[in-house]
Amino acid sequence: MHDDASGDEGAWQPYLAKLQQAGVFDGGSAIGEGACFRKNGIPAPVTTQLAGYIRVRANSLEDAKAVLVGNPSYEAGGTIEIRELPRTED
Numbered sequence: 001m002h003d004d005a006s007g008d009e010g011a012w013q014p015y016l017a018k019l020q021q022a023g024v025f026d027g028g029s030a031i032g033e034g035a036c037f038r039k040n041g042i043p044a045p046v047t048t049q050l051a052g053y054i055r056v057r058a059n060s061l062e063d064a065k066a067v068l069v070g071n072p073s074y075e076a077g078g079t080i081e082i083r084e085l086p087r088t089e090d
Contacts, residue, residue, distance in 0.1 A: 002079035003051035007072025028054035
């Protein structure tokens with residue numbers, strides 16, 4: 001979620017409960033201060049527009065878009081970025 005809208009803070013708990021009840025919620029968090037590092041060269045600056053993330057299970061982009069309904073940032077007109085998190089071998 002980008003930090004370009006402030007939604008109703010009281011709407012988060014019902015929204016997250018809805019995702020949990022649907023069995024698609026895999027966690028999330030606000031994003032605090034940070035720094036970027038590289039072994040060699042100058043690192044890119046920290047992205048400042050991200051305010052937090054929610055990780056959900058979805059079979060398609062359309063399924064992922066469907067869980068935006070009720071998201072306080074989305075409902076307030078904010079930008080939500082959907083990214084695939086490819087599975088890696090352990």
